[in-house]
Amino acid sequence: MASTTDRWTEQDIPAQDGRVVVVTGANSGLGMQTARALAQHGAHVVLAVRNLDKGDEALARISERAPGAKLSLQRLDLASLKSVRAAADELHAAHPKIDLLINNAGVMFTPRQKTEDGLDMQFGVNHLGHFALTGLLLDLMLPVPGSRVVTVSSFGHRIRADIHFDDLQFDRSYNRVVAYGQAKLANLMFTYELQRRLAPHHTTIAAAAHPGASDTELTQNMSGLVRKGAELVQPLLTQPAAMGALPTLRAATDPAVTGGQFYGPNGMGGTRGYPEVVTSSKKSHDTTVQQRLWTVSEQLTDVRFSV
DSSP: OOOSSSOOOGGGOOOOTTOEEEEETTTSHHHHHHHHHHHHTTOEEEEEESOHHHHHHHHHHHHHHSTTOEEEEEEOOTTOHHHHHHHHHHHHHHOSOOSEEEEOOOOOSOOSOBOTTSOBHHHIIIIIIHHHHHHHHGGGTTTSTTEEEEEEOOGGGGSSOOOOTTSTTOSSOOOHHHHHHHHHHHHHHHHHHHHHHHGGGSSEEEEEEOOOSBOSGGGGGSOHHHHHHHHHHHHHHOBOHHHHTHHHHHHHHOTTOOTTOEEEEEEGGGTEEEEEEOOOOGGGGOHHHHHHHHHHHHHHHTOOOOO
């Protein structure tokens, strides 16, 4: 049972025995901490990662913390829709069901760059890759009562964020902060629209989370001076990755979670603290834009959902 206080921690995670969990970007940072915590509570955790060597290192580190944990590795490059489809096929072959999909992997503030499919890197990896993966795995989740899709967003969804339908891939002009804001706003809009589509099935829910300001590798793409400044203040403003993973873990496991909720830290303006239900921007709740984004995402990925 979850704690009745506002200090929900890993100790509040219910037993996960028998559950199959897929965590994207689980080789480091928030993803690895999420995978570790779920493995320690009995889940069979699939680490879906782009770099298998780093994935093997993560497996070893998690195994040290959780001896006997059920772990496996799955190659997944979210910057390639071909790779996403291959990963989905392999997961179908390996698992008769999936209880929990955590769309955690992401890139932040990358320079102008395209995915293998010609999509903006931040929009392609953070949103479209996860949109496609979810759609391709949903048939393994819908028959499973209590299954969940948890997508990791950011308070960056409030910063210069909009869905730029007139230039989704930033072909005309590019600003890395604007591109990140679009991708993180898309994560939330996807969650809310997915929940509406899942609700009639009464088995699977969609929720979202954000880690606040966490000590991870996401700042590596900041420009020189900005990155140096961030590194100076990081110890003062950020929290360890294990704390940053708590909102995701609560959204993924707390029995009290309902579809469409958004979890984040409860302190210092949402930058750190223990996880609770938080609000997202007014813009993220625009159902017309959510539905338009869904249609465009289906067209760009060639993935159609069964809901």
